Amino acid sequence: MMFVDNKQIVLPGHLLSDSKLKLGRGTFREDGKIYSNMTGIVYIESELISVIPFKYTYKPRYGDLIIGRVVSSSYSSWTININSTYQGYLSTSELYDKNEQNMNQIINVKDILLLRVAQVDEINRVKLTIRSHGLGKFNQGVIVRVKQPTVHFLSEENAFLTSMIQEYTYTDMIVAQNGLIWINGLKENVDKILKIIDEIEKQPFKHNLIKIVQSKIINL
């Protein structure tokens, strides 16, 4: 049985359900019942129940697309700040068998990279990978920091909005799971997108937000 509705605000310790659902983030099970472990909004998707926090809290999970900045390098790996509690590690072996054209992308400290989480071990060491299609170094563009509900809105709930924004404003945009969004394009177009993101940031759970955003994009 469910004790909450989709998109309801819950607090730590709030009873969510006693059914056999899969636990998403922000939830825990005690005595067969599922409770929330933080303040946030309930999000139910078929068999998965999770609580989306209101702020920036990001915990790396396998497969997440993230943006990070190189903070230091050693012989075997680069240390990457990924806007989370823990820093990520990118092994130097990642670069060896990349294509010739990418070899000039030698990574330096302060570079900003698009990466994927390859592994998170039991003591939360975050291993990253750059060996996949589309991953690599950013050479231009702006990066904005957004809260988790905005990421959720733009990437999980309504992923088509990102491509819609790109189409209507002739820009490139990548929404990373760790709360950073990269935008590249003409300055006036970027400013327009920033306004839309601001709008979403203010009330990410507003009723009909998707329609409002859609009409904004079309009327740009």
Added chain:
Amino acid sequence: MKEQFIRKDGRQFNSLRNLKMEIGVLNNADGSAYIECGNNKILVGVYGPRELYSKKHSKPDGAVLRCKYNMAPFSVNERKRPGPDRRSTEISKLISEAITPSIFLEKYPRSSIDISIEVLEAEGGTRCLGIVGASLALADAEIPMRDLISACAVGKVDNHIVIDLSEEEDQTGQADMPVAIMPRTGDITFLQMDGNLSVPEFEEALQLAFDGCYFINQMQQETLIKKYGGEEDGEYYL
């Protein structure tokens, strides 16, 4: 008979002082809370979880909770020397133990969570308000928790069991007993007593403390809901 007992400041045996809670008051902290109760003013800030680099201080199986209770020099009648003393060291330890059961420390190995409790003005009952504030600030910092911890003090004044002792009652009263509980399960996480109580009186006092804690828990929840604009559009609710 109990209902007729009016305390020196005009309160009933079971009424709290004016209580005000606010969260998200600091710009830099990951979570923060401000609590006013009578003339008590308490500011709590939470930083973390942040990765600890020293192997000596970090634990591989969970976060380290570091809690500091600190009183401002101007918070009491006689100026207090800045810096830690025996009292604040003890209270720091107790507060940290009171809130530890509620936090999923194991989710953040090799990291630390730092809680600073700053008493700007003290008028009795600061350790309980410190616990209430710390719990709110942790929730504001979105640290995974099992429940919000609530706390309140009860005591014996003029042979009556009363709640939320003021400074004067604290000094002249016969007993003082701060209690912190985890409201969802009703377990006690913090219990202290000094003074003189019989066992039936203790049971009565504990019952009163629980009532107070549930009331304070209600306020904590309302504070959190209000902060995140829950009532807007009437769309989400508790």
Added chain:
Amino acid sequence: MVNIISEVSKEKIFDLLNHEKRIDERDFNQYRDVRIRTNYINKAEGSAMVSLGGTTVLAGVKAQIGTPFNNSPNNGIIITNTELLAIASRNFEYGPPNKFAVEISRVVDRTIREAPLVDLEQLCIVEGSKVWKLHIDIYILDFDGNLMDAACLAAVSALMTTRIPSVKIVNDELFVDEDHLSRLPIKNRSVLCTVVKIDDQLLVDPLFVEETLMDASLSIGFREDGTLCAIQKCGLELMSVQEVMMCMNLAFNTSRELFSILDTIKQ
């Protein structure tokens, strides 16, 4: 959780400065909104909470009767102490005051002492043995740059609203009358104004990000009549005489604004 975009914003600040703009859209000589709340702490003889944009400072004055220093037997004592609380910033740590806290205490102390804000001779009760001792404790609650100005403003506002009990001496015995409170003998108000130099540009009231990028800063204390009472230069880079004079000019104009804000405090 270090802010990943700090490096990005650094370039942005330099870029904006070249276009005569600041990151929070202020003018170079524009101060942030100042809010002062006096008599915040009831247990203190005087107190003030000052917020300067994102910086919040609480100053409390405690008055005690103590013995004067040997070299000034008929003067009261003012002691300033600053605590950078761990709640204010992730870079502040719990413990005894570090060099930054001590510097703030000493600069604020000089600004107050040299003005002089309080007529110390009137704080003497019995020459050589009993004087008022005022402890000013400055608590930094929230940090977004320009602590020096905020701390000084808080200390001055707290002293302006401080009320001490009246004292009578009957037959060599001291009677403290807690019911009759009197104001401190305020002589000359003073304020501090900080100007920072970034990339050859001069800005008043720096934000934290601007302070991290600054070459040098100059904090100048002014009396009400426009004369100087304290100067402190911080930072690792050089400043030319011309730049110092320009700073002086900027700071003087700002000090006028600050005095008009102090005028609004009810004593």
